Structure formats: structure tokens, C-alpha cells
Amino acid sequence: xxxxxxPLAVFVALGGVANAGIQISKPASGFTAKAGSxxxxxxxxxxxxxxxxxxxxxxxxxxxxxxxxxxxxxxxQLLDQTFTATSTHAEVKVxxxxxxDTPKNAYFVRMIATAKTGGTLTTYSSRFSYSGxxxxxxxxxxxxxxxxNFKDTTTSGPATKDETSAAANKPAEAGDFDVEYTMxxxxxxxxxxxxxxxxxxxxxxxxxxxxxxxxxIAKSHLPxxxxxxxxxxTQTHKVxxxxxxxxxxxxxxxxxxxxxxxxxx
Numbered sequence: 001x002x003x004x005x006x007p008l009a010v011f012v013a014l015g016g017v018a019n020a021g022i023q024i025s026k027p028a029s030g031f032t033a034k035a036g037s038x039x040x041x042x043x044x045x046x047x048x049x050x051x052x053x054x055x056x057x058x059x060x061x062x063x064x065x066x067x068x069x070x071x072x073x074x075x076x077q078l079l080d081q082t083f084t085a086t087s088t089h090a091e092v093k094v095x096x097x098x099x100x101d102t103p104k105n106a107y108f109v110r111m112i113a114t115a116k117t118g119g120t121l122t123t124y125s126s127r128f129s130y131s132g133x134x135x136x137x138x139x140x141x142x143x144x145x146x147x148x149n150f151k152d153t154t155t156s157g158p159a160t161k162d163e164t165s166a167a168a169n170k171p172a173e174a175g176d177f178d179v180e181y182t183m184x185x186x187x188x189x190x191x192x193x194x195x196x197x198x199x200x201x202x203x204x205x206x207x208x209x210x211x212x213x214x215x216x217i218a219k220s221h222l223p224x225x226x227x228x229x230x231x232x233x234t235q236t237h238k239v240x241x242x243x244x245x246x247x248x249x250x251x252x253x254x255x256x257x258x259x260x261x262x263x264x265x
Contacts, residue, residue, distance in 0.1 A: 021047030021160070022123045024109055029126035029155040033107075035098065035133045038091040039076070041109055041125075049113075049121040049162045058113035060090060063124075064099050064106050064139065067158040069146030072110065073098050074221070096134040099143075104129045106139075106147060108157035118187025118228040119164035124157030177233040182213055193233040 026042035033039055041060055045052060061072040076094040099107070105127035113121045139147070176190040184190065195209070251258075 020051045021045065021049035022052065022111060022113060022121065023047045024111060024123060024125035027109065027125060027128040029128070030105065031128040033094070033128060033130050035094055035096040035101075035130050038093050041090045041092075043088050043111065043123075047123065048160055049123070050115055050164050054115055054117065054164075055113045055121065056116045058111055061110040061112070062092070062094065062098075063108055063110050065143040066146035066150045069142055070108075070158075071140060071143055094130070096132060097137045099130065099133055099137060100139050101129070101131055101133045103147060103150060104152035105155055106130075106143075106150070106152075110157075114228070115164040117164065120161075121164055122161040124160070127155050127157055176231075187228040189227055189230045191230055191232045193235060196235075196237045 022043055023046040024041065024043045026040055027033060039062065062076045063070045063072045065071055076092055076098050107130060108127045109125035111123045111125075113123070115121065177192050179190065181189060181191060251261075
């Protein structure tokens with residue numbers, strides 16, 4: 001079964017509330033879910049991190065494994081789902097071929113929320129189990145490796161990880177635009193001022209203004225982008241317009257002249 005990094009994705013617009021952070025309240029600690037049925041996921045305000053009013057959207061992933069080296073599954077997913085601002089519930093059907101019934105508490109839910117100012121807040125549910133998985137279904141090798149020293153009495157998932165940036169929307173300093181784009185870090189990047197086109201075309205060919213950048217062809221779902229916003233330096237070139245003082249060209253007024261003028265071309 002292939003390993004996928006961004007399954008069970010649910011994108012949700014989060015409304016303004018007073019409390020900070022997110023707590024996943026369902027599935028509950030030690031719960032046993034039934035394979036082949038819908039897994040219910042519920043959440044509420046609480047825990048650590050920015051206020052939900054400071055968050056923009058999030059994904060939800062079904063994961064399995066230890067607190068390190070876990071994976072999520074492509075065959076149990078919801079993609080690009082939009083909820084109302086008051087929604088705190090989602091469901092996804094988990095096939096019998098997703099994973100294994102043992103060990104207990106091998107599963108948990110991960111929520112990755114993206115902040116309006118950049119960065120992410122990653123929250124995990126308590127651990128739970130599954131029953132009714134197919135006898136032929138097997139965990140991927142990396143999941144088995146991460147479960148090698150796992151104790152099935154463990155009910156807590158990985159710790160919350162706050163990578164939001166309160167200063168992501170700060171005014172850009174002049175020097176920010178001088179740093180090469182590929183050398184920048186953080187959720188907000190800065191691009192130099194765009195050049196102004198000339199008044200005449202004198203070249204038959206043009207060389208690239210900037211070097212090309214490397215790329216890797218995606219062979220699976222990709223994680224949430226780490227670059228949230230690109231700010232381009234404000235253009236200083238000024239443009240002014242004036243009215244054309246020349247009078248309109250004369251037009252034929254007689255019906256026959258207008259008819260004949262149609263065929264001049």
C-alpha cells in the first residue's frame with residue numbers, strides 16, 4: 001500500500017472565536033473504530049497556539065505509527081472540503097484495507113491549520129484502535145518500524161507543534177528584496193521590483209533575468225506549502241496620460257456616401 005503524505009485532507013475556513021488553539025475531542029482516547037464505516041472527527045477550541053480567528057484553513061489526516069515515523073493513508077481521505085465558520089465535525093469512510101487491527105492505539109488524527117499571517121499549527125488527537133481490518137491488509141514497512149518499541153497502553157498522540165509566525169505580515173524592509181528568492185526562509189518571501197518595458201523593441205532574443213530553479217516531479221500528494229505569501233517590491237515608475245488633441249476624422253453623412261465608404265477597403 002503506497003505511503004501518501006497528504007491524504008484525508010479537509011480544508012476549512014475558521015471563524016473568529018475567543019479561545020486559542022485547537023483540541024481534537026473525537027475520536028476519544030482508547031476508542032475502537034470499525035473499519036469500513038465512517039470515522040467521525042470533532043474538535044473544539046483549547047490547548048496552545050494562536051486563536052482560531054487568526055487561522056485561515058486546515059487539513060485533517062488519518063495517521064498510524066509511533067509518535068515519530070508515522071504515515072497517513074491515501075485510501076481514507078477527504079480533499080478540498082469547505083466547512084462553515086461554525087463547523088467542528090467531519091467524517092471519512094475508512095476501508096477495511098487501510099491498515100491492521102494490531103497493535104492497539106496505533107492510529108490517531110492529525111490536523112494542520114494554516115495561520116493568516118503564515119506558518120502552521122499542527123494538532124494531534126488521542127490514540128485509538130481499529131477492528132475489522134482485512135486479514136490481507138498490512139501496515140507499510142516504515143509504520144511497522146515506528147511501532148517496534150511502541151507500547152499499546154500509550155493513548156496520547158504527538159505533541160502540538162506551533163510554527164505560526166506573528167510577524168509574517170510585518171512591513172518589508174528594503175533589504176528583504178535584495179535577498180535571492182531561493183535563499184529566503186519563512187512563510188513570506190520577497191521579490192524584487194518588476195522591470196519596466198522599454199519604448200522600443202531592439203533585440204531579436206533576450207536572456208533570462210534570473211537563473212532557473214530546480215524542481216522535483218511529485219509522485220504523491222504534497223504537504224501544505226510552506227510559502228504562504230510573496231510580496232513584490234512596489235513599483236516606483238510613474239505613468240501619466242494626456243488627451244489626444246487631434247480632432248476626429250471626418251465621416252460621410254450622406255447615406256450613399258456611407259454605403260460606398262464601406263467598400264473602400
